[in-house]
Amino acid sequence: MSISSAAVDVGATGVGEVPQGPGEEHIQGRSTWQLAWARFKRDRAAIIALVIIVLIALCAIFAPLFADVTGHGVNQQFRQTGLSPDGIPYGPNSTFVFGTDDQGRDILVRIAYGARISLFVGVVVTLIVVAIGAVLGLAAGYLGGIVDTLIARLIDVVLSLPYLVFAVSLVSIGFLGGPGLPIIIFVIAVFSWAAIARVVRGQVLSIREKEYIEAARSLGASSWRIMFVDILPNVVAQLIVYASLLIPVVIIFEAGLSFLGLGIPPPTADWGQMIAESQQIYQQAWWFLVFPSLALLLTTLAFNIFGDGVRDALDPRLDRL
Amino acid sequence: MAPVLQVTNLVKHFPVKTGSLKRSRDVVHAVDGVSFEINAGETLGLVGETGCGKSTLGRCVARLLDITAGQVVFDGRDISHLSARQMRPLRREIQVIFQDPYGSLNPKRRVGSIIGDPFAIHDVASGQDRKRRVQELMELVGLNPEHYNRFPAEFSGGQRQRIGVARALALKPKLVICDEPVSALDVSIQAQIVNLLSDLQAQLNLTYIFIAHDLSIVRHVSDRVALMYLGKMVELAPVEEIYEMPRHPYANALLSAVPVPDPATASERERIILVGDVPSPIHPPSGCRFHPRCPKAQPRCVTEDPALLPRLGDENAHVAACHFPVQNGENLSQARPSISEDNRIVEPDGLISSPGMDVPVGEGGTQ
Numbered sequence A: 001m002s003i004s005s006a007a008v009d010v011g012a013t014g015v016g017e018v019p020q021g022p023g024e025e026h027i028q029g030r031s032t033w034q035l036a037w038a039r040f041k042r043d044r045a046a047i048i049a050l051v052i053i054v055l056i057a058l059c060a061i062f063a064p065l066f067a068d069v070t071g072h073g074v075n076q077q078f079r080q081t082g083l084s085p086d087g088i089p090y091g092p093n094s095t096f097v098f099g100t101d102d103q104g105r106d107i108l109v110r111i112a113y114g115a116r117i118s119l120f121v122g123v124v125v126t127l128i129v130v131a132i133g134a135v136l137g138l139a140a141g142y143l144g145g146i147v148d149t150l151i152a153r154l155i156d157v158v159l160s161l162p163y164l165v166f167a168v169s170l171v172s173i174g175f176l177g178g179p180g181l182p183i184i185i186f187v188i189a190v191f192s193w194a195a196i197a198r199v200v201r202g203q204v205l206s207i208r209e210k211e212y213i214e215a216a217r218s219l220g221a222s223s224w225r226i227m228f229v230d231i232l233p234n235v236v237a238q239l240i241v242y243a244s245l246l247i248p249v250v251i252i253f254e255a256g257l258s259f260l261g262l263g264i265p266p267p268t269a270d271w272g273q274m275i276a277e278s279q280q281i282y283q284q285a286w287w288f289l290v291f292p293s294l295a296l297l298l299t300t301l302a303f304n305i306f307g308d309g310v311r312d313a314l315d316p317r318l319d320r321l
Numbered sequence B: 001m002a003p004v005l006q007v008t009n010l011v012k013h014f015p016v017k018t019g020s021l022k023r024s025r026d027v028v029h030a031v032d033g034v035s036f037e038i039n040a041g042e043t044l045g046l047v048g049e050t051g052c053g054k055s056t057l058g059r060c061v062a063r064l065l066d067i068t069a070g071q072v073v074f075d076g077r078d079i080s081h082l083s084a085r086q087m088r089p090l091r092r093e094i095q096v097i098f099q100d101p102y103g104s105l106n107p108k109r110r111v112g113s114i115i116g117d118p119f120a121i122h123d124v125a126s127g128q129d130r131k132r133r134v135q136e137l138m139e140l141v142g143l144n145p146e147h148y149n150r151f152p153a154e155f156s157g158g159q160r161q162r163i164g165v166a167r168a169l170a171l172k173p174k175l176v177i178c179d180e181p182v183s184a185l186d187v188s189i190q191a192q193i194v195n196l197l198s199d200l201q202a203q204l205n206l207t208y209i210f211i212a213h214d215l216s217i218v219r220h221v222s223d224r225v226a227l228m229y230l231g232k233m234v235e236l237a238p239v240e241e242i243y244e245m246p247r248h249p250y251a252n253a254l255l256s257a258v259p260v261p262d263p264a265t266a267s268e269r270e271r272i273i274l275v276g277d278v279p280s281p282i283h284p285p286s287g288c289r290f291h292p293r294c295p296k297a298q299p300r301c302v303t304e305d306p307a308l309l310p311r312l313g314d315e316n317a318h319v320a321a322c323h324f325p326v327q328n329g330e331n332l333s334q335a336r337p338s339i340s341e342d343n344r345i346v347e348p349d350g351l352i353s354s355p356g357m358d359v360p361v362g363e364g365g366t367q
Helices: A002-013 A022-027 A032-041 A044-061 A063-070 A107-141 A145-160 A165-174 A181-207 A211-218 A223-259 A272-276 A286-314 B054-061 B083-090 B112-122 B127-140 B145-149 B156-170 B187-204 B217-221 B239-244 B249-256 B264-268 B299-305
Strands: B007-018 B023-038 B041-047 B070-072 B095-097 B175-179 B207-212 B223-229 B234-238
Touching: A002 A022, A002 A044, A002 B175, A022 A181, A032 A044, A032 A286, A044 A286, A063 A107, A063 B083, A063 B127, A063 B156, A107 A145, A107 A181, A107 A223, A107 A272, A107 A286, A165 A181, A165 A286, A211 A223, A211 B007, A211 B095, A272 A286, B007 B234, B023 B054, B023 B070, B054 B095, B054 B175, B083 B095, B083 B217, B083 B264, B095 B156, B095 B207, B112 B127, B112 B145, B112 B156, B127 B145, B127 B234, B156 B187, B187 B207, B187 B249, B207 B217, B223 B239, B234 B239, B234 B249
Parallel strands: B041 B207, B041 B223, B095 B175, B175 B207
Antiparallel strands: B007 B023, B007 B070, B223 B234
């Protein structure tokens, strides 16, 4: 690191010349993300989980393909071919791979369409929640004072609200048009940001005392810039870990609300709602309960294992050399 | 020529929260009435033990801290009570080099982006222009410009401090506050950074406040030296004068503790051993703050705070805050205070000081 070695290198590139070409890639430092990906790749369970998540996502994206190939529309009722003469659904067979439901609809096609709702809610709500939680956590932790007091109390209030009572009341007063996607997203977002904000706030409280934050202030950086350019990169790893572990929680939350009839209204295909409908008839038609439940289980399990892998890859405690 | 910086009676108190209701009762008197001036192109060394307020003083001057009382005039403009927003444009002119090269660089950002921060914040240069200027700066401080895309963790301590220097000098500030810039580095690297700072000062006509506790480095870099004790400035003089004829007993004690390379000289010279510890800055002693530990203390020292004035016929540039300044050639190691027992720090064995009671000063840790 001596002056002389630096001077030799400088001489090699020429004074004031911007180095270009292959040498530059060589000197590119490995970022947190590159290091994390290198660790993640070695985690076999997490890679399998990621593959499963990708497959489920493909099912959701190409759900209409299932309908085309089987020739069964998602809400199409097959009262002749899908139900026995006494109205009992058929189990898995060559026409209906996962069997039919109580109205003679193809469960496989409905599961594929149901994945759309689950993944959409899981990902969109998580993004909203992480954005709200990060911004409020950063503001509370860095700005302090009255802002911190207000946000910290708000976090306490939100964490102590009974979410189910809250959800039922909102649906019953017809908030956001009654049962449906908007109210699901609203309810889950309202109840999930507080945990993230609390974690971010704690992180920020320790980071704001670091000398490089004081250095940023001495350079004249605005609070806005310090929060988003200097502090955010230091909490983003934790945010991603929380986000990846939040997705399965949100998916189960959504299925739970739909199960209770507070979420996606029929006839739209939704896993929670399918599980609820199967309650009347599962003793005669086990497939009606088992396949949607398995889809839900597989999805949340894959996300959980994936989240664990992300945490192991990004955990700053393992980030020491 | 008007001084770059004029500090008048600067006071900084930190409230200490005590009691169950966390009401502020006590305050830490970190800096208590300090005045000085710096001229353009000059280096003022600021020395003192850990906790004497020298870093706080630096941070107050850079307005990283709010000032309790007093005045800071930078370049003819009173900046004592400017808000953070009003200070922002002035940050181009006053820069800080921090002590800890491991803590002062954001670990998640690439070096090019860290050094480019001043350009981005003050909207001076962007894109390829910014990259070119950052790489020029990296060369200026002796870093390989090709390392633009590396992370701070990929550099050694000395290289990181060079990054800190490059960032501080990016906008060619008028005043640079070097807050112990080398005390976290190896001795061999210290010399490199100190020489780098001196070279850059000559090249860019910089004015430095050089905060340190290492007296030999301060002697090497400074034009004038200010010595602080417990929030007060006790002596301020041109560098050779303070090392050759220190007036304040504390300055004498500190200088006698500087390690000497030659063991023969070291064993011959008389060390002045101070008794006790630095008193709490929450309840500083009355009168002269040094009186409980001073070998020359008199009753007057307990009641009357000495002013920072030229003593014993010194020229105006050499000022000391002591009622009984040390004469040239006076042997302090034999001096004994003549104040009542209550005002002294008495060691457990009843002696005021004894050869075994070695409480050297000036050998502080890395703080």
